Amino acid sequence: MKKFIFSAAILLCFTLVLPLNAQSTVATSKVSYTATNPIPSDPNVKTGILKNGLTYYIQNNPKPENKVELRLVVNAGSILEDEDQLGLAHFMEHMCFNGTKNFKKNELVDYLQSIGVKFGAHLNAYTSFDETVYILPIPSDDPEKLEKGFQIIEDWAHNALLTDEEIDNERGVVLEEYRLGKGANERMMQTYLPKMMHGSMYAERLPIGTKENLETFKYESLKRYYKDWYRPDLMAVIAVGDIDVETLEEKIKSHFGHIKNPKNPKPRPVFDLPNHAETFVAIASDKEAPFSNVRLMFKDKINSKPDETLADYRKSMVENVFSQMINNRLDEIRNGDNPPFVYGFTYYGGTYARTKNAFQSSAMTSPEGQLDALKTLLVENERVRQHGFFEGEFERAKKDIMARMEKAYKDRDKMESNRLVGLYINNFLEQNPMPSMEWRFDFTKSQLPTITLDEVNALIQSYIKEDNRVVILTGPEKEGLEQVKETEVLELLDLVKSMDLKPYEDKAVASSLMTKMPSKGSIKSYETDETLGTTTLTLSNGAIVTYKKTDFKNDEILFDAFSYGGTSLYTDEEYKATSNANGGLTEAGVNGFNKVELGKMMSGKIANVRLSIGSYSEGLSGNTTPKDLETLFQLTHLYFTALNKDEKAFKSFADKQKAFLGNLLSSPQFYFQDQLSQFIYGKNPRYTGFPTAEDMDNADYSLAYEKYKERFADAGDFYFYFVGNIDENKLVELCETYLASLPSTGSNESYKVSDFRPLTGSHKKIIEKGEDPKSSVRITYHGPTEYNQKEAHALKSLAEVLTIKLIEKLREEEGGVYGAGANASISNMPYDWFRFNISFPCGPENVDKLIAATMKEVDLLIKEGPTEEDLEKVKKAQILDYKEDLKTNRFWLGQLKNADYLNKNPHHILKFEEAVNSLTRDDLHEAAKKYLTQGYITGIHNPEK
The missing domain is CATH 3.30.830.10 (Metalloenzyme, LuxS/M16 peptidase-like)
Known part of the structure; x- marks a missing residue:
């Protein structure tokens, strides 16, 4: 299939x-x-079948460095469940993380976190109708870590303990995942699935199972599923990464070759x-x-x-x-x-x-x-x-x-x-x-x-x-x-x-985007940064271009550009009139070509440019290939100088937006977001909330177009960024032709900062919506501060520590959530401000208990700071992610742009690992005492009574 x-x-x-x-x-x-x-x-992929029937696939692949992707694939899913096993294929997936022969309860996740592998973000699994797949990325530059990685997937294959106690402990977590899936989509699926999959077991074996069975199934039912279907002849091990094939093959043979199939294996039916x-x-x-x-x-x-x-x-x-x-x-x-x-x-x-x-x-x-x-x-x-x-x-x-x-x-x-x-x-x-x-x-x-x-x-x-x-x-x-x-x-x-239809009419289009080539500008100055590997050009119209040539991808160039100002320079009335129209500006096309004609003209080319007008800046972003780089430059030039105005095109955009937004707030989750946002930000004179169909009807396209022309009238205060496989001579020539030729007025604008600040302090907002027994909690600490880069890193790291603790306490100990997490940042634009957010979904009956458990963890961080062990987990994960990011164009593009946008030293890009290693428990402890003691806003979503 x-x-x-x-x-x-x-x-x-x-x-x-x-x-x-x-x-x-x-x-x-x-x-x-x-x-x-x-x-x-593919001859680069080594495949084999062990004597016990297990299949393996091995490939040496150097990207990313020092990492191997391991997969355990089981050709068994919910379609194979007996009547007393509904939901147990998926339940079995959970149990593989809850105690095996070599990794007792919590030891597996704890060990992986200690080497930088995050639960959920890296370590994961999924169960479908016909298969179960376990996902484990592991460092490949350390023989001990590699060996442990193979021991983990071997344990998943045949060494799960499945103790009665741990099965009962996991029921709550799986039931919370079941609860998350409840809602309008699930109810409607129950209506259409029997017709879509008429007459088949697929209509009766959704992987999540039934609430009744998850609550009451017998231990033997789960153990029987594991025994019947987790066997070598139904498994594959996949190992792809930065290590030699011989080592990987030896690991597979030594870890999986001795596993035996049942004496009388059940036939694996196809449905x-x-x-x-x-x-x-x-x-x-x-x-x-x-x-x-x-x-x-x-x-x-x-x-x-x-x-x-x-x-x-x-x-x-x-x-x-x-x-x-x-x-x-x-x-x-x-x-x-x-x-x-x-x-x-x-x-x-x-x-x-x-x-x-x-x-x-x-x-x-x-x-x-x-x-x-x-x-x-x-x-x-x-x-x-x-x-x-x-x-x-x-x-x-x-x-x-x-x-x-x-x-x-x-x-x-x-x-x-x-x-x-x-x-x-x-x-x-x-x-x-x-x-x-x-x-x-x-x-x-x-x-x-x-x-x-x-x-x-x-x-x-x-x-x-x-x-x-x-x-x-x-x-x-x-x-x-x-x-x-x-x-x-x-x-x-x-x-x-029975209709007699007319044939499709394929209208001819022009072969070139540009109907008139611009008058070429020039490069006023070049500046290279050997440490960062960047070159910065100052163009004759004042625009600044920074580029970095990389070999991360052979056929990729990424692009970004910004200028300060954005809608902050609009009056409140202009902002409200145009906020829902700005997204439709580019629907009209450029240079007299509509969107359909542009699509036809771009056939065979890979070049995309997106225009945006944000709160504090306007800009463009895009991607292309070395071959189509000139097309990207042409589109960029035309977005500055020849954006069409077309009322019909905007109406088409508005009609689609109305169709998309028309019933959005009937969703309890969207409604909660809207109401909580209004509670925190609603006194802002520019607050608009979720747009409605009426808002789209009232959007002022003509004014939005006039304001766009203002925002893009001066290319001289724009910063442009290119990262990828760049031909430097070609790039310079294109900058002269298409960017240096753009109009410049010498405005040198900045952005305006409103006097408004969001609601701070201690507040509680309970919002009731929906019929399902589903709740969610959001706890928000935020407020003014003085930006400090090290403190910002400490606060972000503190949130990552708290995420580890919440998973341990709320999920593993309480069995009250499927997932929970925290995130944090300190920003210096448009003003110095910190935020620290905690969120989790749960049952309504557990809201107060889980908030109390959460605050207990927060109080412990305030009182004692994190443990050295938890801090080391966070630092290892940050360094692993950073080393991978350093080899991606997307990372460098974002870092170079943000260094200018946020007025930061770009050389900090290369000092991140040093900054991570210098983080101490005291740094995080001080951040907790400073930022988590100023009161917080609790938002609670409950079902309607």
């Missing part, structure tokens, strides 16, 4: 693999391929998704549902099989081209007048069942617009069926696919290990192919030009059918809203298939 991670904007072409005639032979630039030949596996002649319509509504969605599924009649041959791979390429084109059409519709949905997309791919694929369309829409959105999806599918696609859109789709493939190919030796392991997990579980990136690029480059439009157009005939069809509508239930009826859906299905 093909599993796709899909969005309307992104198609990962290297996972969509596409029909050769059975006997045909095709040639690439390097190799000849025969259609029936198997897809070759089918039966066919059905009917069209099932599921309409589910809920008064707490924040969003409206429609989904259309045409399930295959025959079971899927893995891609095995070159013909299979090429067929998936054809499917990818199809998806690219139909989603381009849907994107045009969402960006046109009166859009029927916030977003919509269509693809062919997997269902919950491994054995069945489906042609699927989805859209998010307004509560009143579900039928219109469904009709649009149906009509566009039918339009393709009647008329197919056309040559222009076909060529653009192939260009886009090839551009993404080329980028992946160029960065093949810079791929992070955690991005590689997914291919091997899917190969083990579903026999998906795992060819090398070199092979994929070579095959795609060779075969993409041979795909014909007729091949792509033919797919729709097998996709659309009148049996095995499911339509799902979910959304809010509220007064005055008439729910869609099943008869209306069925009538619409009949109506669309």
